[in-house]
Amino acid sequence: MTPDLMEAGAATRARHVERQQAGSSGGRSAGYGHLVQPGVVDVSHGPILYLEDISVSFDGFRALNQLSLAIDDGELRCIIGPNGAGKTTMMDVITGKTRPDRGSCFFGQTIDLTRLSEPEIAHAGIGRKFQKPTVFEPLSVFENLELAMKTDKRVAAALRARLGSAELDRIAATLERIGLQGSADRPAGLLSHGQKQWLEIGMLLMQEPRLLLLDEPVAGMTDAETAKSAELFASLKGDYSLVVVEHDMDFVAALGGKVTVLHEGSVLAEGPLASVQADPRVIEVYLGR
Numbered sequence: 001m002t003p004d005l006m007e008a009g010a011a012t013r014a015r016h017v018e019r020q021q022a023g024s025s026g027g028r029s030a031g032y033g034h035l036v037q038p039g040v041v042d043v044s045h046g047p048i049l050y051l052e053d054i055s056v057s058f059d060g061f062r063a064l065n066q067l068s069l070a071i072d073d074g075e076l077r078c079i080i081g082p083n084g085a086g087k088t089t090m091m092d093v094i095t096g097k098t099r100p101d102r103g104s105c106f107f108g109q110t111i112d113l114t115r116l117s118e119p120e121i122a123h124a125g126i127g128r129k130f131q132k133p134t135v136f137e138p139l140s141v142f143e144n145l146e147l148a149m150k151t152d153k154r155v156a157a158a159l160r161a162r163l164g165s166a167e168l169d170r171i172a173a174t175l176e177r178i179g180l181q182g183s184a185d186r187p188a189g190l191l192s193h194g195q196k197q198w199l200e201i202g203m204l205l206m207q208e209p210r211l212l213l214l215d216e217p218v219a220g221m222t223d224a225e226t227a228k229s230a231e232l233f234a235s236l237k238g239d240y241s242l243v244v245v246e247h248d249m250d251f252v253a254a255l256g257g258k259v260t261v262l263h264e265g266s267v268l269a270e271g272p273l274a275s276v277q278a279d280p281r282v283i284e285v286y287l288g289r
């Protein structure tokens, strides 16, 4: 080993010890990647996600402005608001893509998301789906789910490894959940847009997340696909926590539950859809347009 590498190794070990000491000191700041076990999220106080006073600026422009928000464990929350309200930036903060200038962002009671990298946040149990489906088109539906479950993401190696019966059962249960049990052997590229979106949700589920962040999941879907998506999401609620950013008010209505309206980087209104739809401030900035 070269002296440089030895030095780097020593520095890494020192950081490891430092982090372990920080982690064992109790308190809320134990959010270090290798100490976060997947699926182990302390929701004893209710919320699975807790944002407090989050601000993010881009070149002096405040995309998030002292945003505070709490999502309960098992809740399905819709986030609505006009273009530029900060919805995507909020998702970016939760997943570690954007670091807030100030404020705190906790996954359960103890996991400080502002101190974790994007892969560490995914590993801790937060899955994100972007608007456009990103499935592996030449692979079958089954293989897409299989690959999503594997930690070794090199396609050939992952698909060569034999599946155990527990893994086969998990894939079968997910196929059923996303309504693609009859399409397991179809190449994903031949699926409809809606089916690709469901497959991608299935791929997220294979990673056993606790919280799912979904960005405009029904954009571009047919009415029938949108209705089926509402059923799927309703079935996920309770087993998972979901945060859904959506502009389609019929879909939001079909999902039920609490709605948060963002405007200029903070919460303008929150409550059942009917009450936020009747709020004159919401009508003024968003729904009345």
Ligand SMILES: Nc1ncnc2c1ncn2[C@@H]1O[C@H](COP(=O)(O)OP(=O)(O)OP(=O)(O)O)[C@@H](O)[C@H]1O
Binding pocket: 058, 059, 062, 063, 081, 082, 083, 084, 085, 086, 087, 088, 089, 090
């Ligand atoms: N990387 C960036 N650099 C500069 N400005 C940005 C950046 N990302 C977002 N913004 C700005 O921050 C504001 C909030 O953007 P954001 O994408 O979070 O809004 P949104 O509510 O998701 O909007 P939409 O409904 O259009 O997706 C916008 O004015 C946007 O132009």
